[in-house]
């Protein structure tokens with residue numbers, strides 16, 4: 001088989017797609033913006049992996065003559081619908097593709113509250129990524145707040161790194177969390193056991209439910225956080241506040257490539273085909289559902305892209321992981337009451353210092369952008385776009401190349417390549 005499959009993203013979905021394609025005799029080009037493969041959950045590279053699926057995939061890829069890996073390579077956009085623009089090592093390269101699998105993962109939903117821009121306040125997954133990347137937290141006081149299972153995973157990472165976790169503050173009510181537990185027990189036994197062992201590891205740490213962030217306090221750095229639970233305000237002194245409200249699929253590149261996006265995720269069919277005949281998508285960018293969904297979808301996408309049928313085990317795995325994804329979405333969807341965290345003077349767009357009060361008079365994202373510069377800073381609306389969607393119901397569907405900040409040198413390299 002002489003087909004080359006291009007894959008964007010080397011998380012569980014991308015690694016699984018890459019391994020499947022190599023096993024089927026195809027060649028692959030795997031592009032990822034991190035310096036090591038693994039994506040979010042397998043962050044840190046092969047030396048740190050404990051999941052056999054990651055190690056097996058990498059063992060197949062490493063040194064394989066049909067495998068090209070571009071690490072530290074950011075896909076910053078596309079031209080003519082079938083060429084990716086990639087920045088790597090400060091240079092720009094145009095990468096044409098015939099068949100592409102998008103495995104771009106997700107990012108955190110960050111919601112604004114007073115003090116969220118203070119140094120020391122991060123996303124929940126953000127703090128986890130910093131710790132996995134080597135940031136020392138031993139002996140430091142950490143509060144983890146927001147909603148979703150990532151709060152527990154982050155608490156575990158912080159605890160193992162020697163941090164003092166002062167509290168885990170979950171917005172959902174205890175009754176909703178109990179229903180989630182029963183849902184896991186009845187249909188997702190393995191996940192139930194994982195959750196139970198996480199809770200056992202975190203015993204002794206206050207788990208405050210039905211609670212909401214009031215403010216992060218500090219001067220030039222974070223000193224503490226106030227949360228409201230049962231009508232009472234509680235203050236925790238801390239050095240780090242990790243606040244996360246769930247995950248948002250990364251769809252910017254898909255939108256730039258004119259793939260259809262529905263309800264914030266890339267629309268795919270049962271074979272992971274997008275609305276474009278030459279593009280497939282797998283993993284969190286098609287909907288939030290965790291590592292098992294990503295691995296199964298990566299395999300299905302690669303096989304279909306090579307004209308092969310899915311294996312017998314993947315379709316049931318995909319179905320089960322979609323049922324888990326639906327349970328997650330039902331339980332942890334951020335409640336509308338979280339909008340009250342963001343006061344009139346709270347900054348919503350931190351790149352351009354735009355407050356909620358300045359956004360309120362506007363009817364939609366486009367109008368607000370033109371009038372206030374919201375979403376026009378270095379993050380290109382990756383953080384405040386989702387926050388505005390939650391606060392005001394605005395959609396932010398625009399995706400223009402470059403999708404992320406790129407050096408002038410990389411852009412001019414690509415332009416020169418096009419003219420040559």
Ligand SMILES: Cc1cc2nc3c(=O)[nH]c(=O)nc-3n(C[C@H](O)[C@H](O)[C@H](O)COP(=O)(O)OP(=O)(O)OC[C@H]3O[C@@H](n4cnc5c(N)ncnc54)[C@H](O)[C@@H]3O)c2cc1C
Nearest residue numbers: 009011012013033039040041075105125153283284290291
């Ligand atoms: C911050 C964070 C922390 C998480 N922590 C956990 C956890 O502890 N436990 C858990 O079960 N789940 C966690 N998740 C959920 C996790 O993402 C999934 O379980 C799993 O990693 C999904 O795999 P994936 O391959 O779909 O995406 P990912 O693992 O996110 O991989 C996507 C890869 O694509 C790369 N990429 C995206 N866009 C581009 C581009 N334009 N150019 C080049 N490369 C690109 C990304 O950098 C990333 O390496 C976390 C998610 C986030 C956002």
